[in-house]
Amino acid sequence: MPTKLYNVGLSYRKADVTVRGAFSVTKENQKLLLLEAKEKGIDGIFILSTCNRTEITGFAKHPFELISLLIKYSKGSVEEFIEVSNVYKNKDAVKHLFNIGTGLDSQILGDYEIVGQLKEAFKLAKKLGTTNAYLERLMNLVLQASKDIKNNTKLSSGTTSVAYAAIQYLVENIENHADKNILIYGLGEIGKNTCKNVLNYTSNKNITIINRTLNTAVGFVEEHPEVKVAKLADLTSHIKDTDVLIVATGSNVPTITKEHLTEGQNLLILDLSMPENVDIAVKEILGISLINVDELSKITDKTLEIRKSEIPAAEQIIEKYKEEFNDWISHRKYVPAVNALKEVLLSIQHDEIDFHSKKIKDFNIEHAEFVTSRMIQKITTQFVKHLKDEETSVDVSISVISKMFNITELNLNESN
Numbered sequence: 001m002p003t004k005l006y007n008v009g010l011s012y013r014k015a016d017v018t019v020r021g022a023f024s025v026t027k028e029n030q031k032l033l034l035l036e037a038k039e040k041g042i043d044g045i046f047i048l049s050t051c052n053r054t055e056i057t058g059f060a061k062h063p064f065e066l067i068s069l070l071i072k073y074s075k076g077s078v079e080e081f082i083e084v085s086n087v088y089k090n091k092d093a094v095k096h097l098f099n100i101g102t103g104l105d106s107q108i109l110g111d112y113e114i115v116g117q118l119k120e121a122f123k124l125a126k127k128l129g130t131t132n133a134y135l136e137r138l139m140n141l142v143l144q145a146s147k148d149i150k151n152n153t154k155l156s157s158g159t160t161s162v163a164y165a166a167i168q169y170l171v172e173n174i175e176n177h178a179d180k181n182i183l184i185y186g187l188g189e190i191g192k193n194t195c196k197n198v199l200n201y202t203s204n205k206n207i208t209i210i211n212r213t214l215n216t217a218v219g220f221v222e223e224h225p226e227v228k229v230a231k232l233a234d235l236t237s238h239i240k241d242t243d244v245l246i247v248a249t250g251s252n253v254p255t256i257t258k259e260h261l262t263e264g265q266n267l268l269i270l271d272l273s274m275p276e277n278v279d280i281a282v283k284e285i286l287g288i289s290l291i292n293v294d295e296l297s298k299i300t301d302k303t304l305e306i307r308k309s310e311i312p313a314a315e316q317i318i319e320k321y322k323e324e325f326n327d328w329i330s331h332r333k334y335v336p337a338v339n340a341l342k343e344v345l346l347s348i349q350h351d352e353i354d355f356h357s358k359k360i361k362d363f364n365i366e367h368a369e370f371v372t373s374r375m376i377q378k379i380t381t382q383f384v385k386h387l388k389d390e391e392t393s394v395d396v397s398i399s400v401i402s403k404m405f406n407i408t409e410l411n412l413n414e415s416n
Helices: 017-022 027-039 064-072 078-084 091-101 113-127 133-152 162-173 189-201 214-223 232-240 280-284 304-309 311-359 365-389 391-404
Strands: 004-011 045-049 053-060 086-089 182-185 207-210 228-230 244-247 267-271 288-291
Touching: 004 017, 004 064, 004 091, 017 078, 027 045, 027 064, 027 113, 045 113, 053 064, 053 091, 053 133, 064 078, 086 091, 091 113, 091 133, 091 311, 113 133, 113 189, 133 311, 162 189, 162 267, 182 189, 182 232, 189 207, 207 214, 207 232, 214 228, 228 232, 280 288, 304 311, 311 365, 311 391
Parallel strands: 182 207, 182 244, 207 228, 244 267, 267 288
Antiparallel strands: 004 053, 004 086, 045 053
16 A cells, blocks of 8 residues: 555644643654654654644555554543544645645744744654655745745734733733733743743833753843843742743643642733643632633734735745645656656667767767767657646556557656
8 A cells, every 4th residue: 555645633723722732742752753653664754743733744554653653652542632633635734734834724823933843843853864855845845935925925914922922911911011020930932932022012121030941041131131030949939929920831740830829819820831831720729810822822913814814825825835846746756757768768879879889980979979868858858848748648658658668667656
Protein backbone atom coordinates (compact mmCIF):
# COMPACT_ATOMS: atom_id res chain seq x y z
CA MET A 1 0.00 0.00 0.00
CA PRO A 2 1.52 3.38 -1.02
CA THR A 3 2.00 6.09 1.59
CA LYS A 4 -0.06 9.27 1.64
CA LEU A 5 0.43 12.64 3.31
CA TYR A 6 -1.69 12.97 6.44
CA ASN A 7 -2.27 15.64 9.03
CA VAL A 8 -3.79 14.26 12.22
CA GLY A 9 -4.51 16.10 15.43
CA LEU A 10 -6.82 18.46 17.26
CA SER A 11 -7.20 22.17 17.79
CA TYR A 12 -9.23 24.83 19.58
CA ARG A 13 -12.00 24.35 17.00
CA LYS A 14 -13.26 21.12 18.60
CA ALA A 15 -11.18 20.63 21.76
CA ASP A 16 -11.41 22.83 24.84
CA VAL A 17 -8.38 23.89 26.85
CA THR A 18 -8.51 20.82 29.13
CA VAL A 19 -8.60 18.31 26.27
CA ARG A 20 -5.89 20.19 24.38
CA GLY A 21 -3.80 20.04 27.52
CA ALA A 22 -4.20 16.27 27.68
CA PHE A 23 -2.88 15.91 24.11
CA SER A 24 -0.06 18.39 24.55
CA VAL A 25 3.32 16.77 23.80
CA THR A 26 6.42 17.91 25.68
CA LYS A 27 9.62 18.79 23.80
CA GLU A 28 11.30 15.65 25.08
CA ASN A 29 8.38 13.47 23.99
CA GLN A 30 8.31 15.20 20.61
CA LYS A 31 11.89 14.01 20.07
CA LEU A 32 11.02 10.48 21.19
CA LEU A 33 7.95 10.43 18.91
CA LEU A 34 9.96 11.51 15.88
CA LEU A 35 12.74 9.03 16.58
CA GLU A 36 10.26 6.17 16.92
CA ALA A 37 8.61 7.20 13.65
CA LYS A 38 12.04 7.15 12.02
CA GLU A 39 12.75 3.67 13.38
CA LYS A 40 9.42 2.48 11.98
CA GLY A 41 10.44 3.67 8.52
CA ILE A 42 8.10 6.67 8.29
CA ASP A 43 9.67 8.92 5.64
CA GLY A 44 8.78 12.53 6.39
CA ILE A 45 7.13 13.60 9.64
CA PHE A 46 7.05 16.52 12.08
CA ILE A 47 4.92 17.43 15.09
CA LEU A 48 3.49 20.78 16.17
CA SER A 49 2.29 21.18 19.76
CA THR A 50 1.12 24.62 20.93
CA CYS A 51 -1.50 26.01 23.28
CA ASN A 52 -4.08 25.89 20.49
CA ARG A 53 -3.27 22.66 18.68
CA THR A 54 -1.32 19.43 18.61
CA GLU A 55 -0.88 17.98 15.14
CA ILE A 56 1.34 15.50 13.34
CA THR A 57 2.04 15.94 9.64
CA GLY A 58 3.67 13.04 7.86
CA PHE A 59 3.56 10.16 5.39
CA ALA A 60 1.87 6.91 6.33
CA LYS A 61 -0.04 4.01 4.81
CA HIS A 62 -2.86 4.70 7.24
CA PRO A 63 -3.51 7.72 9.51
CA PHE A 64 -3.64 5.48 12.60
CA GLU A 65 0.14 5.05 12.30
CA LEU A 66 0.44 8.73 13.21
CA ILE A 67 -2.50 8.77 15.63
CA SER A 68 -1.03 5.93 17.66
CA LEU A 69 2.21 7.89 18.07
CA LEU A 70 0.28 10.93 19.29
CA ILE A 71 -1.65 8.84 21.81
CA LYS A 72 1.52 7.16 23.05
CA TYR A 73 3.44 10.37 23.70
CA SER A 74 0.59 12.45 25.16
CA LYS A 75 -1.87 11.87 27.97
CA GLY A 76 -4.90 11.70 25.68
CA SER A 77 -6.90 8.59 24.83
CA VAL A 78 -8.11 7.18 21.53
CA GLU A 79 -11.72 7.74 22.62
CA GLU A 80 -11.07 11.42 23.32
CA PHE A 81 -9.17 11.80 20.07
CA ILE A 82 -12.05 10.42 18.02
CA GLU A 83 -14.39 12.97 19.59
CA VAL A 84 -12.32 16.07 18.79
CA SER A 85 -9.86 15.14 16.05
CA ASN A 86 -9.23 16.22 12.48
CA VAL A 87 -7.69 13.96 9.84
CA TYR A 88 -6.63 15.53 6.54
CA LYS A 89 -5.19 13.64 3.56
CA ASN A 90 -2.99 14.69 0.62
CA LYS A 91 -4.33 17.94 -0.92
CA ASP A 92 -6.48 18.68 2.15
CA ALA A 93 -3.43 18.21 4.37
CA VAL A 94 -1.46 20.64 2.20
CA LYS A 95 -4.29 23.18 2.31
CA HIS A 96 -4.57 22.82 6.09
CA LEU A 97 -0.85 23.49 6.55
CA PHE A 98 -1.10 26.64 4.41
CA ASN A 99 -4.05 27.84 6.50
CA ILE A 100 -2.16 27.26 9.73
CA GLY A 101 1.05 28.94 8.58
CA THR A 102 -0.71 32.03 7.25
CA GLY A 103 -2.88 32.73 10.28
CA LEU A 104 -6.17 31.74 8.64
CA ASP A 105 -6.65 28.88 11.11
CA SER A 106 -5.38 30.72 14.20
CA GLN A 107 -7.75 31.07 17.15
CA ILE A 108 -7.34 34.81 16.73
CA LEU A 109 -7.52 35.40 12.97
CA GLY A 110 -4.22 36.60 11.55
CA ASP A 111 -2.16 35.69 14.60
CA TYR A 112 1.32 34.98 13.25
CA GLU A 113 2.76 33.61 16.48
CA ILE A 114 2.20 30.19 14.90
CA VAL A 115 4.83 30.89 12.21
CA GLY A 116 7.68 30.81 14.71
CA GLN A 117 6.23 27.69 16.30
CA LEU A 118 6.00 25.99 12.89
CA LYS A 119 9.61 26.86 12.14
CA GLU A 120 10.77 25.40 15.45
CA ALA A 121 8.72 22.23 14.94
CA PHE A 122 10.20 21.68 11.50
CA LYS A 123 13.69 22.59 12.68
CA LEU A 124 13.49 19.85 15.34
CA ALA A 125 12.32 17.27 12.78
CA LYS A 126 15.07 18.26 10.37
CA LYS A 127 17.68 17.98 13.13
CA LEU A 128 16.48 14.46 13.91
CA GLY A 129 16.42 13.50 10.23
CA THR A 130 12.67 12.98 9.85
CA THR A 131 11.98 15.43 7.02
CA ASN A 132 12.15 14.80 3.28
CA ALA A 133 12.27 16.84 0.06
CA TYR A 134 8.46 16.97 -0.17
CA LEU A 135 8.01 18.44 3.32
CA GLU A 136 10.99 20.77 2.85
CA ARG A 137 9.47 22.24 -0.29
CA LEU A 138 5.98 22.44 1.22
CA MET A 139 7.17 24.19 4.39
CA ASN A 140 9.29 26.61 2.40
CA LEU A 141 6.28 27.68 0.32
CA VAL A 142 4.01 27.90 3.37
CA LEU A 143 6.46 30.32 4.98
CA GLN A 144 6.78 32.30 1.74
CA ALA A 145 2.98 32.59 1.54
CA SER A 146 2.86 33.67 5.18
CA LYS A 147 5.38 36.45 4.57
CA ASP A 148 3.59 37.54 1.40
CA ILE A 149 0.23 37.77 3.20
CA LYS A 150 1.72 39.63 6.16
CA ASN A 151 3.39 42.17 3.88
CA ASN A 152 0.63 42.64 1.33
CA THR A 153 -2.66 42.30 3.22
CA LYS A 154 -4.16 43.59 6.46
CA LEU A 155 -4.82 40.10 7.79
CA SER A 156 -2.48 40.84 10.69
CA SER A 157 -3.48 44.48 11.14
CA GLY A 158 -3.32 45.59 14.75
CA THR A 159 -1.72 43.47 17.42
CA THR A 160 -3.82 40.49 18.39
CA SER A 161 -2.50 37.42 20.17
CA VAL A 162 -3.04 35.64 23.46
CA ALA A 163 -0.25 37.79 24.91
CA TYR A 164 -2.04 40.93 23.69
CA ALA A 165 -5.54 39.70 24.56
CA ALA A 166 -4.36 39.45 28.18
CA ILE A 167 -3.44 43.13 28.15
CA GLN A 168 -6.68 44.06 26.45
CA TYR A 169 -8.61 42.21 29.14
CA LEU A 170 -6.59 43.99 31.82
CA VAL A 171 -7.22 47.44 30.33
CA GLU A 172 -10.94 46.87 29.81
CA ASN A 173 -11.75 45.15 33.12
CA ILE A 174 -9.44 46.54 35.79
CA GLU A 175 -9.96 50.10 37.04
CA ASN A 176 -6.78 52.12 37.44
CA HIS A 177 -4.84 49.28 35.85
CA ALA A 178 -1.79 51.52 35.48
CA ASP A 179 -1.44 51.61 39.27
CA LYS A 180 -1.85 47.91 39.92
CA ASN A 181 0.99 45.57 40.91
CA ILE A 182 1.52 43.02 38.15
CA LEU A 183 3.45 39.79 38.66
CA ILE A 184 4.42 37.76 35.58
CA TYR A 185 5.39 34.16 36.32
CA GLY A 186 7.20 32.41 33.47
CA LEU A 187 9.44 33.96 30.83
CA GLY A 188 8.94 31.78 27.79
CA GLU A 189 7.94 33.38 24.51
CA ILE A 190 4.41 34.20 25.69
CA GLY A 191 5.61 35.52 29.06
CA LYS A 192 8.16 37.82 27.43
CA ASN A 193 5.63 39.06 24.87
CA THR A 194 3.06 39.72 27.58
CA CYS A 195 5.54 41.71 29.62
CA LYS A 196 6.54 43.74 26.55
CA ASN A 197 2.86 44.37 25.80
CA VAL A 198 2.26 45.67 29.33
CA LEU A 199 5.12 48.10 28.82
CA ASN A 200 4.07 49.08 25.28
CA TYR A 201 0.30 49.33 25.66
CA THR A 202 -0.15 50.55 29.23
CA SER A 203 1.60 53.09 31.44
CA ASN A 204 2.01 50.53 34.22
CA LYS A 205 5.54 50.36 35.61
CA ASN A 206 4.79 48.16 38.63
CA ILE A 207 5.88 44.93 36.99
CA THR A 208 7.75 42.08 38.65
CA ILE A 209 8.87 38.94 36.87
CA ILE A 210 9.69 35.51 38.28
CA ASN A 211 11.15 32.66 36.29
CA ARG A 212 12.34 29.17 37.18
CA THR A 213 15.73 30.06 35.66
CA LEU A 214 16.85 33.27 37.35
CA ASN A 215 19.48 34.09 34.71
CA THR A 216 16.76 34.30 32.04
CA ALA A 217 14.83 36.82 34.13
CA VAL A 218 17.99 38.84 34.88
CA GLY A 219 18.85 38.93 31.17
CA PHE A 220 15.36 40.16 30.31
CA VAL A 221 15.54 42.91 32.95
CA GLU A 222 18.84 44.11 31.48
CA GLU A 223 16.93 44.87 28.28
CA HIS A 224 13.92 46.24 30.19
CA PRO A 225 15.28 47.98 33.31
CA GLU A 226 11.83 49.28 34.29
CA VAL A 227 10.89 45.70 35.24
CA LYS A 228 11.83 44.18 38.63
CA VAL A 229 12.95 40.59 39.08
CA ALA A 230 12.28 38.27 42.04
CA LYS A 231 13.43 34.78 42.99
CA LEU A 232 11.26 31.71 42.55
CA ALA A 233 11.58 30.97 46.26
CA ASP A 234 9.74 34.24 46.97
CA LEU A 235 6.81 33.48 44.66
CA THR A 236 4.17 33.08 47.38
CA SER A 237 5.12 36.27 49.23
CA HIS A 238 5.10 38.28 45.99
CA ILE A 239 1.67 36.92 45.05
CA LYS A 240 0.32 38.32 48.33
CA ASP A 241 1.44 41.81 47.27
CA THR A 242 0.16 41.67 43.70
CA ASP A 243 -3.14 42.67 42.09
CA VAL A 244 -2.71 40.84 38.78
CA LEU A 245 -0.89 37.51 38.39
CA ILE A 246 -0.07 36.50 34.83
CA VAL A 247 0.99 32.84 34.58
CA ALA A 248 2.93 31.81 31.46
CA THR A 249 4.82 28.78 32.69
CA GLY A 250 5.33 25.68 30.54
CA SER A 251 4.67 22.88 32.99
CA ASN A 252 2.61 19.71 32.64
CA VAL A 253 1.29 20.16 36.18
CA PRO A 254 -0.15 23.23 37.94
CA THR A 255 2.49 25.74 39.02
CA ILE A 256 -0.05 27.83 40.95
CA THR A 257 -2.25 26.10 43.53
CA LYS A 258 -4.45 27.11 46.46
CA GLU A 259 -1.38 26.97 48.71
CA HIS A 260 0.10 29.99 46.91
CA LEU A 261 -2.94 32.19 47.56
CA THR A 262 -4.54 34.01 50.46
CA GLU A 263 -8.24 33.86 51.34
CA GLY A 264 -9.97 37.18 50.73
CA GLN A 265 -7.20 38.60 48.56
CA ASN A 266 -8.54 40.57 45.59
CA LEU A 267 -6.49 38.96 42.83
CA LEU A 268 -6.97 38.53 39.09
CA ILE A 269 -5.11 35.54 37.60
CA LEU A 270 -4.62 35.32 33.85
CA ASP A 271 -3.46 31.80 32.93
CA LEU A 272 -1.80 31.91 29.51
CA SER A 273 -0.29 28.43 29.84
CA MET A 274 -1.11 25.29 27.92
CA PRO A 275 -1.90 22.95 29.48
CA GLU A 276 -3.41 25.11 32.22
CA ASN A 277 -0.83 25.81 34.91
CA VAL A 278 -3.22 27.29 37.46
CA ASP A 279 -5.18 24.71 39.45
CA ILE A 280 -8.86 25.35 38.72
CA ALA A 281 -9.54 24.80 42.43
CA VAL A 282 -8.22 28.32 43.12
CA LYS A 283 -11.61 29.59 41.96
CA GLU A 284 -12.97 28.32 45.28
CA ILE A 285 -10.95 30.96 47.15
CA LEU A 286 -12.86 34.15 47.97
CA GLY A 287 -11.59 37.13 46.00
CA ILE A 288 -9.78 35.13 43.29
CA SER A 289 -10.74 35.57 39.63
CA LEU A 290 -9.25 33.11 37.13
CA ILE A 291 -9.26 33.68 33.36
CA ASN A 292 -7.73 31.08 30.98
CA VAL A 293 -6.63 31.06 27.33
CA ASP A 294 -10.05 30.14 25.92
CA GLU A 295 -11.78 32.97 27.77
CA LEU A 296 -9.14 35.48 26.65
CA SER A 297 -9.55 34.42 23.05
CA LYS A 298 -13.24 35.36 23.12
CA ILE A 299 -12.28 39.03 23.35
CA THR A 300 -13.49 40.85 20.25
CA ASP A 301 -10.64 42.82 18.79
CA LYS A 302 -11.48 46.09 17.03
CA THR A 303 -9.51 44.97 14.01
CA LEU A 304 -11.23 41.59 13.63
CA GLU A 305 -13.71 42.77 10.99
CA ILE A 306 -10.89 44.30 8.95
CA ARG A 307 -9.03 41.04 9.15
CA LYS A 308 -12.07 39.04 8.04
CA SER A 309 -12.42 41.25 4.97
CA GLU A 310 -8.82 40.36 4.03
CA ILE A 311 -9.47 36.62 3.92
CA PRO A 312 -10.20 36.50 0.13
CA ALA A 313 -6.95 38.35 -0.61
CA ALA A 314 -5.02 35.96 1.65
CA GLU A 315 -6.63 32.92 0.03
CA GLN A 316 -5.69 34.24 -3.41
CA ILE A 317 -2.05 34.50 -2.34
CA ILE A 318 -2.18 30.99 -0.90
CA GLU A 319 -3.52 29.65 -4.22
CA LYS A 320 -0.51 31.11 -5.98
CA TYR A 321 1.90 29.23 -3.73
CA LYS A 322 -0.17 26.05 -3.84
CA GLU A 323 0.00 26.15 -7.65
CA GLU A 324 3.76 26.52 -7.41
CA PHE A 325 3.86 23.51 -5.12
CA ASN A 326 1.65 21.49 -7.47
CA ASP A 327 3.91 22.40 -10.40
CA TRP A 328 6.87 21.16 -8.39
CA ILE A 329 5.02 17.92 -7.60
CA SER A 330 4.19 17.50 -11.28
CA HIS A 331 7.81 18.01 -12.21
CA ARG A 332 8.88 15.37 -9.67
CA LYS A 333 6.31 13.04 -11.19
CA TYR A 334 7.88 13.38 -14.63
CA VAL A 335 11.52 13.19 -13.50
CA PRO A 336 11.86 9.37 -13.69
CA ALA A 337 10.41 9.33 -17.21
CA VAL A 338 12.49 12.26 -18.45
CA ASN A 339 15.69 10.89 -16.91
CA ALA A 340 15.07 7.47 -18.45
CA LEU A 341 14.46 9.03 -21.87
CA LYS A 342 17.58 11.17 -21.51
CA GLU A 343 19.71 8.14 -20.65
CA VAL A 344 18.49 6.30 -23.77
CA LEU A 345 19.20 9.34 -25.98
CA LEU A 346 22.67 9.72 -24.47
CA SER A 347 23.33 6.04 -25.21
CA ILE A 348 22.24 6.57 -28.81
CA GLN A 349 24.45 9.66 -29.00
CA HIS A 350 27.46 7.72 -27.74
CA ASP A 351 26.90 4.85 -30.19
CA GLU A 352 26.42 7.16 -33.19
CA ILE A 353 29.46 9.31 -32.44
CA ASP A 354 31.53 6.19 -31.93
CA PHE A 355 30.28 4.74 -35.24
CA HIS A 356 30.93 7.91 -37.28
CA SER A 357 34.31 8.58 -35.71
CA LYS A 358 35.46 5.23 -37.05
CA LYS A 359 33.93 5.71 -40.53
CA ILE A 360 34.70 9.37 -41.24
CA LYS A 361 38.23 10.70 -41.44
CA ASP A 362 38.93 13.78 -39.27
CA PHE A 363 35.51 13.45 -37.67
CA ASN A 364 35.05 16.29 -35.12
CA ILE A 365 33.89 14.43 -32.01
CA GLU A 366 33.72 17.57 -29.84
CA HIS A 367 31.51 19.39 -32.32
CA ALA A 368 29.26 16.35 -32.74
CA GLU A 369 28.84 16.00 -28.96
CA PHE A 370 27.91 19.67 -28.70
CA VAL A 371 25.28 19.52 -31.43
CA THR A 372 23.71 16.24 -30.32
CA SER A 373 23.67 17.32 -26.68
CA ARG A 374 21.64 20.38 -27.64
CA MET A 375 19.26 18.15 -29.58
CA ILE A 376 18.84 15.83 -26.56
CA GLN A 377 18.11 18.81 -24.33
CA LYS A 378 15.49 20.12 -26.76
CA ILE A 379 13.85 16.72 -27.10
CA THR A 380 13.59 16.20 -23.33
CA THR A 381 12.33 19.77 -22.85
CA GLN A 382 9.61 19.22 -25.46
CA PHE A 383 8.73 15.92 -23.81
CA VAL A 384 8.21 17.66 -20.45
CA LYS A 385 6.07 20.35 -22.09
CA HIS A 386 3.98 17.66 -23.75
CA LEU A 387 3.43 15.85 -20.45
CA LYS A 388 2.35 19.07 -18.77
CA ASP A 389 0.13 20.26 -21.61
CA GLU A 390 -1.55 16.89 -22.14
CA GLU A 391 -2.23 15.98 -18.51
CA THR A 392 -4.89 13.40 -19.35
CA SER A 393 -2.60 11.41 -21.65
CA VAL A 394 0.50 11.23 -19.46
CA ASP A 395 0.35 7.46 -18.95
CA VAL A 396 -0.25 6.84 -22.65
CA SER A 397 2.60 9.18 -23.62
CA ILE A 398 4.98 7.46 -21.22
CA SER A 399 3.91 4.08 -22.55
CA VAL A 400 4.58 5.11 -26.17
CA ILE A 401 8.01 6.53 -25.34
CA SER A 402 8.84 3.42 -23.32
CA LYS A 403 7.98 1.12 -26.24
CA MET A 404 9.77 3.29 -28.80
CA PHE A 405 13.03 3.31 -26.86
CA ASN A 406 12.62 -0.02 -25.07
CA ILE A 407 12.48 1.57 -21.60
CA THR A 408 11.16 -1.28 -19.50
CA GLU A 409 11.36 0.03 -15.92
CA LEU A 410 9.75 3.42 -15.94
CA ASN A 411 8.16 4.24 -12.55
CA LEU A 412 6.18 7.44 -12.23
CA ASN A 413 5.28 6.86 -8.59
CA GLU A 414 8.66 7.67 -7.05
CA SER A 415 7.49 11.01 -5.69
CA ASN A 416 5.11 11.25 -2.76
